[in-house]
Amino acid sequence: MNGLLRNVLRFGTMISAAALMSSALPGCGGGDGDGGTSGGGSQGEGKNTYVLVHGAFVGGWAWDKVVPLLEAGGNEVIALDLPAHGEDETPLASASLQAYTDAVVAAIDGASRPVVLVGHSMGGIVVTQAAEQRPDKVKTLVYLTAFLMKDGQSLNEEWADDQGAEIKAYAVPSDDGTSLSFKEGWAENAFCQDCSPEDIERLESHLREEPAKPFGEPIHVTEEGWGSVPRVYIEALKDLAISPAEQKSQYTALPCERVISIDAGHAPFLTKPQEVADALTSL
Template sequence: MNGLLRKVLRFGTMITAGALMSSALPACGGSDPGGGTDNDGSAKNTYVLVHGAFVGGWGWDKVVPLLEADGSEVIALDLPAHGDDTTPLADASLQAYTDAVVEAIDSASRPVILVGHSMGGIVVSQAAEQRPEKVKTLVYLTAFLIKDGQSLNQEWADDEGAKIKTFAEASSDGTSLTFKEGWAEGAFCQDCSPEDIERLESHLREEPAKPFDEPIHVTEERWGSVPRVYIEALQDLAISPAEQKSQYTALPVERVISLDAGHAPFLTKPKELSDALKSL
């Protein structure tokens, strides 16, 4: 296993999702052939967490211990050219991202709950296409859920509520993107604490631009066979709530969970987010 993966296993007290998920909606997926229940009868899951643009695996740090509290396994990786990964910007591509996630899936001890945030939505779609038998549930966390042949930029182009676009700046050669001052509190995470804003800004790196224009390739036979859940963020200024709804309406999901949060609920609503994931 290479340095892309950070696997942390801890054991503690079970944290339930009952307070958040008051309605008795059916869980997605069927039996877990990889052993979703341990010998003591307690539920265990493996989560693979895929961050979005301008973030890294560090973004899940508040969520990881909450998911691990029941003994579940959590894999939070840095995509190529993100976080601590040293891949050159020129080598970052949708396929490189997908390969990293597939490696994480293959390293897991059981079929996984695969979670993609924002741009990570296109990556988890591609990964599920390659490993449908190893993905128990696909979760789109205020993420791009798009059709075969579409690119992120094509889907995002008409999202008038995406205020983050006013902060984006392309490099002179068009190969990367970064943000103008005020991006974090202005649109990416307007509900963040000053400490979280500082953390976002301290981790900001140039974002590879090419994957935004690369079309995804998925099929109903493979990607379409995996149960899908969408977690929408009702205060999102990066992917507007209207855009999120249009996506999960065009490509229906088995369940929609709503969080009253901006674009980064992993920072602002970690308990609510972890409860939602545990309810699946």
């Protein structure tokens, strides 16, 4: 087993949850009223593999509250650290959209079945590229308040027009432009204004410099690849990092099979983990 795959799979835990329903899903006209908490996963049969991809400024640890809620009956969950994030020791200079994608593809290839691929925030561009490379191995693609973009777009381009993204006021580029960090107050005022003091402390204690290069790299997708994978959007109605208006504009431009609404800020995996887990198991 190569080092990358070992690093990915060491976060995996065999878990059980209800199977995702394979029936047709409603169109993207608006959010589900119950935030995906109707408990569809509690009655499902079968097993799934969930690959959970974090966003910028966090690591695989961000899913720690969600993973145990999915633990119920034999499903596989992989919550990996992207390169230069979490405990991964990749140098900042080596972080790129392709490096991120390679890590996720390794997780997909190591899974025992087609996966439910979930991306949060910046992780949206990563799961998009991974699905483009492995469309036959992705059962459902889930964007959790994440960047859902068209071919040729970069995260920087998409984010630039989001007037409601208050967290941009806290972002500080390094002198050489290779990384980003945050000013004091970023977590409680913009990233997770609805977090507990304990969660704020955890966010701040895990903060690392964020590689800037992947933000400027355009995605490249096709209808035959990424476009052939069923996709779902989970919007966060109080998000100050990707505004609700921006989220809606993205899933309107690229319609999904379903939109689920959670009344939370940018980190519902911390503040509303049960609703996130219920949403994933209700699809």
